[in-house]
Amino acid sequence: MSQTLTTPDLSTLTVGEVVASREFALTRDSLVRYAGASGDFNPIHYRDEVAVSVGLPGVLAHGMLTMGLAVQPVVDWAGDPARVVDYQVRFTRPVLVDGATGANVTVTAKVGALDVEAQIARIDLTVTFNDQTVLGKAQARVSLAAVAVA
Amino acid sequence: MNPELKGRVFPPVPPYLVGREKVREFSRAVFATNPINHDPEAARAAGHADVVAPPTFAVVVQEATLAQLLAEPDAGIDFTRVVHGDQRFTYSRPIVAGDELTATLSVSSIKTLGGHAMVTAESRVVDARGAHVVTAISTLVVRGDE
Numbered sequence: 704m705s706q707t708l709t710t711p712d713l714s715t716l717t718v719g720e721v722v723a724s725r726e727f728a729l730t731r732d733s734l735v736r737y738a739g740a741s742g743d744f745n746p747i748h749y750r751d752e753v754a755v756s757v758g759l760p761g762v763l764a765h766g767m768l769t770m771g772l773a774v775q776p777v778v779d780w781a782g783d784p785a786r787v788v789d790y791q792v793r794f795t796r797p798v799l800v801d802g803a804t805g806a807n808v809t810v811t812a813k814v815g816a817l818d819v820e821a822q823i824a825r826i827d828l829t830v831t832f833n834d835q836t837v838l839g840k841a842q843a844r845v846s847l848a849a850v851a852v853a
Numbered sequence: 854m855n856p857e858l859k860g861r862v863f864p865p866v867p868p869y870l871v872g873r874e875k876v877r878e879f880s881r882a883v884f885a886t887n888p889i890n891h892d893p894e895a896a897r898a899a900g901h902a903d904v905v906a907p908p909t910f911a912v913v914v915q916e917a918t919l920a921q922l923l924a925e926p927d928a929g930i931d932f933t934r935v936v937h938g939d940q941r942f943t944y945s946r947p948i949v950a951g952d953e954l955t956a957t958l959s960v961s962s963i964k965t966l967g968g969h970a971m972v973t974a975e976s977r978v979v980d981a982r983g984a985h986v987v988t989a990i991s992t993l994v995v996r997g998d999e
Binding site for chain 1: 875878879881882883884885886887889890899901905906907908909912913916933936937938939940941942943944946947990
C-alpha cells in the first residue's frame with residue numbers, strides 16, 4: 704500500500720471531526736443487484752408478499768448492503784479500500800425500500816478515536832433512514848500509516 | 854438452540870477463488886466507486902496485485918460457513934427465525950482478485966436473552982499459503998416464539 708497524495712495525515716485529524724458524508728438513493732434495483740453480487744437471495748429483499756407474510760412492513764434492504772455502502776465514504780476519504788483494516792456494525796433498524804420511491808440512506812463519518820502509535824483512525828459512522836439511525840456501533844478502523852502494517 | 858455448539862469448529866469449506874469480475878460486480882452493488890476496486894492498473898499503482906475487494910466482500914466467502922452452521926443437524930436453529938444482529942470484519946491484509954481463500958467457522962458464543970438466542974460465529978479466512986487474511990464475525994439472533 705503506497706502513501707498517496709490523497710491519504711489523510713493522522714496528525715491533522717481531531718476527534719469529532721466529520722471527514723465524509725454521502726447520501727445513497729436505494730431502489731429495488733439496488734437490492735436485486737446486491738442479491739446477485741452477494742448470493743443472498745432471501746426473497747424478503749425483493750418480494751413484497753413474502754416480506755409481508757413473515758410480518759415485515761415491506762421489502763427491506765439487505766443489512767449487508769447497508770453495511771457495505773456505509774463504509775464507502777470512508778474508503779474514498781482514505782483513498783484506498785485496503786486502508787479499512789477493521790469494520791463492524793450492529794443492525795438496529797431495517798431500511799424499507801419502497802417499490803416506487805426507494806429509500807434514501809444518509810451516512811456521516813466522524814473521527815471517533817486516534818491511535819497515533821499505530822497510525823489508525825477509528826471512524827464512527829452515523830447511518831440514517833427516515834431520520835432514524837439504522838446501524839449501531841458502526842466503526843471502521845482505518846490505517847493511515849505510510850507503509851502497510853502486515 | 855443447542856448450548857453445546859459453543860466451541861465447535863467446523864470443517865473448512867472448499868476454497869473460494871476471488872475473480873476480478875466478481876470484485877467489480879460486488880463493488881458496483883455496494884456503491885464502491887474507488888478505481889482501486891475496479892481498475893487493475895489503479896490497484897497496481899497503489900501497490901496491490903490486482904483489484905481490491907470492498908471491506909464487506911468477505912461476507913461472500915463467509916456465507917458457505919454460515920450455511921454449515923444453519924444446516925448442522927443438532928444446532929436447533931430455525932433459519933426462518935434468524936436475524937442478523939452484528940457483523941465485523943478484521944483484516945490482516947486486503948482481499949484482492951486472484952486470492953484463493955479458505956474459511957473455517959467456529960462458534961465462539963451462545964447466549965439466551967429474553968426468549969431470543971444469540972449465536973456468535975467466527976469465520977477465519979486464510980489464503981492459499983495458509984496466511985490469515987480476514988476474520989468475519991457474525992452474531993445471529995434467533996427469535997423466540999412471539
